[in-house]
Amino acid sequence: MKIAFIGLGAMGFPMAGHLAKKHEVTVWNRTAEKAAKHASEHGSKHAKTLAECAGAELVFTMLPSSAEVDAIVAELGPKLSRGTLWIDTTSGDPEVSRVTAKRLAAQGIDFLDAPVTGAIVGATNATLSIMVGGTAEAFARAKPVLEITGKKIIHAGDSGAGHAIKALTNSIMGATVWITAECLLLAKRYGIDPRTALEITNAGSGRSNASENLLPLRLAEKQWPLVFKLALHDKDIRIAAAMSHREHMSTPLLNLTTSLFSGALHQLGDNADYIEVAKLVAAMNGDEW
Ligand code: NDP
Secondary structure (H helix, E strand, C coil): CEEEEECCCCCHHHHHHHHHHHCEEEEECCCHHHHHHHHHHHCCEECCCHHHHCCCCEEEECCCCHHHHHHHHHHHHHHCCCCCEEEECCCCCHHHHHHHHHHHHCCCCEEEECCEECHHHHHHHCCEEEEEECCHHHHHHHHHHHHHHEEEEEEEECCCHHHHHHHHHHHHHHHHHHHHHHHHHHHHHCCCCHHHHHHHHHCCCCCCHHHHHHHHHHHHCCCCCCCCEHHHHHHHHHHHHHHHHHCCCCCHHHHHHHHHHHHHHHHHCCCCEHHHHHHHHHHCCCCCC
């Protein structure tokens, strides 16, 4: 199958690599050097212009947000043939993706919002979980291809459902990281070593992905790798807060989480990793890990 893959960032680069093992993949990236590197490492074809992606039967986008996807849809969409399937794996905005799906449907193009979870390691090992919004027919078409990059592929519902649940699940993670960091800092004040506090947390009811997988490396090993930009996490939580606002719902904890992450982004900057909010929790208390 002819596939075009647009957006070779931390996630897109390895995902497009897996697809290139089984399909004829053309890659386009804003910074062209990355596309050239992909072509030489994975045998994909480097598209120098977006128009060169027009022959694809399937288009993937993996960009920061729906704003960048929208711009690509505006430029490439009119050049695509009827029957093309567009899979947007960006963690985007469900309201925008619903509009995009309608716009492309009018041209005979199916659009699925299909964000992923599992981090860079999941993209590298093709073990991502992928949550999909769109029609059952389009989902059935996409599933065999998505199975090349992911392990668990779930049809979440109609158009927008994939992006909605992705924003919500990342919000759960954000709030969990923050409260876990606060409580571990308090434990430290009580003379409990963070390693011991984590071991006890993970043996009991406070355990989570944050305590089991994310915080031990940072708090115990003192390593703070950049795996997921805080700016992208902040975007996801703001999408969830906007969903709540639109539904006129009372979600005080979600609103507080939005505010904490926006504040953290201003303090830590665009290139911070999302788990660095734990550093801020310590700094807010005149402490460090
Ligand atoms: P990166 O910042 O590593 O990559 C972003 C990609 O988008 C790059 O290819 C970049 O091109 C391109 N891009 C940025 N702005 C534009 C633009 N205006 N026009 C065209 N292309 C643009 O992000 P990630 O790969 O980490 O994340 C991508 C998506 O996946 C995000 O929605 C994120 O929330 C989500 N995600 C990320 C995870 C992670 O652990 N990193 C995990 C799960 C989901 P260039 O090379 O030129 O900068």
